[in-house]
Amino acid sequence: MSTVHAYGFSSPTSPCRPLDIDRRDPGPHDVLFDIAYCGICHSDIHTARSEWSQATYPLVVGHEITGIVREVGSEVTDFKPGDKVGVGCMVDSCGHCRYCQQGLEQFCDQAVFTYGQIGRDGRMTQGGYSQAIVVSDHFVFHIPEVIPLDQCAPLLCAGITTYSPLKRWVEPGMQVAVIGLGGLGHVGVQIAAAMGAEVSVISHTRSKEADGLAFGAKHYYATTEPGTFEHLAGQFDVILSTVSSTEDYTSYINCLTKTGAVINVGMPATPIELKLRALSPRKTLQGSLIGGCAETAEMLQFCADHNVRPRIELIDGDQITQAYDQVVHSAVRYRYVIDADSLGAR
Ligand code: NAP
Ligand code: ZN
Numbered sequence: 001m002s003t004v005h006a007y008g009f010s011s012p013t014s015p016c017r018p019l020d021i022d023r024r025d026p027g028p029h030d031v032l033f034d035i036a037y038c039g040i041c042h043s044d045i046h047t048a049r050s051e052w053s054q055a056t057y058p059l060v061v062g063h064e065i066t067g068i069v070r071e072v073g074s075e076v077t078d079f080k081p082g083d084k085v086g087v088g089c090m091v092d093s094c095g096h097c098r099y100c101q102q103g104l105e106q107f108c109d110q111a112v113f114t115y116g117q118i119g120r121d122g123r124m125t126q127g128g129y130s131q132a133i134v135v136s137d138h139f140v141f142h143i144p145e146v147i148p149l150d151q152c153a154p155l156l157c158a159g160i161t162t163y164s165p166l167k168r169w170v171e172p173g174m175q176v177a178v179i180g181l182g183g184l185g186h187v188g189v190q191i192a193a194a195m196g197a198e199v200s201v202i203s204h205t206r207s208k209e210a211d212g213l214a215f216g217a218k219h220y221y222a223t224t225e226p227g228t229f230e231h232l233a234g235q236f237d238v239i240l241s242t243v244s245s246t247e248d249y250t251s252y253i254n255c256l257t258k259t260g261a262v263i264n265v266g267m268p269a270t271p272i273e274l275k276l277r278a279l280s281p282r283k284t285l286q287g288s289l290i291g292g293c294a295e296t297a298e299m300l301q302f303c304a305d306h307n308v309r310p311r312i313e314l315i316d317g318d319q320i321t322q323a324y325d326q327v328v329h330s331a332v333r334y335r336y337v338i339d340a341d342s343l344g345a346r
Contacts, residue, residue: 005344014057030073059115086155103294112125141300142300152310163302164295165286169238176198188240189217190216200235204223205224235257314337315342
């Protein structure tokens with residue numbers, strides 16, 4: 001067991017403060033790595049503030065983690081000290097159920113998420129706002145050499161969460177809309193454009209229009225302007241919603257072609273209400289939850305090959321509380337990433 005410095009929460013309303021956590025000694029299949037960077041995902045905020053369900057405190061969140069391997073267990077063959085690696089939202093699963101067999105580890109009943117869950121060692125998992133982490137090797141990814149570790153961190157959640165559904169649905173030439181230009185949305189726009197789609201951004205306002213077009217969108221619409229949804233009726237083959245609050249799904253569904261699909265990845269604190277009659281004639285409404293391990297490795301290579309790069313702002317540990325407020329107010333451009341070097345200062 002070793003103690004590492006971290007930043008975490010003592011209650012749903014506390015600021016993010018320095019605290020120490022224990023990490024287990026690496027077992028035969030474990031990788032111990034020194035964390036260099038960790039992105040701030042809106043899911044961290046929902047969890048830290050107990051917006052989805054009551055969290056267990058003290059709690060260290062963070063699941064967009066990159067760093068450098070320090071030590072590997074005796075059975076680990078794919079990693080060695082000095083390797084650049086990353087970890088996303090999961091740190092373990094059973095390895096043999098139907099979902100694990102299909103590379104859908106995120107749906108395994110025994111999947112262990114990176115923070116706030118009881119791990120296989122019987123201890124609560126604590127996330128990446130910390131100096132080091134120990135993770136089962138199946139859930140550790142090599143970072144492509146061309147992507148800097150700080151820019152790569154958000155790909156471990158925002159990247160795979162948008163890549164997975166876009167890969168399922170998008171074909172070159174399709175009309176694709178991404179709703180919400182935040183952490184997930186700005187990566188989703190880049191990925192959909194790289195897949196050959198004609199991409200539209202649908203945002204609250206025009207304040208991010210220049211950025212949306214720079215990320216690869218051809219069109220940009222603002223939902224606060226009257227008539228936007230009427231104008232877009234029947235237009236999109238695929239709509240990817242990344243909005244972090246409750247939304248008007250009926251309007252989105254009206255914007256689909258007759259065979260189009262709305263994919264929802266946003267997970268608001270309050271439930272979404274649906275009026276399903278609007279799904280005719282042959283429209284699809286689908287959920288999506290991060291992505292499996294093989295697909296995450298594939299996504300990292302795709303982003304390396306197609307120059308998909310999160311736009312980040314580096315912050316120190318003592319800026320996390322303020323950064324959360326900026327994210328909640330849609331003022332982030334476009335992902336805060338914590339420099340783990342700053343977490344050791346006491
Ligand atoms: P984010 O950076 O805060 O982006 C969310 C965007 O939603 C904002 O930039 C804003 O876009 C829009 N938005 C925010 N408040 C809104 C409101 N009141 N009304 C309408 N639109 C609003 O968050 P994120 O990290 O990308 O995460 C987005 C959501 O996805 C969160 O709920 C998160 O928990 C969830 N998530 C799900 C998965 C999964 O596997 N399914 C994985 C990661 C995250 P505009 O300003 O452009 O309108
Ligand atoms: Zn996330």
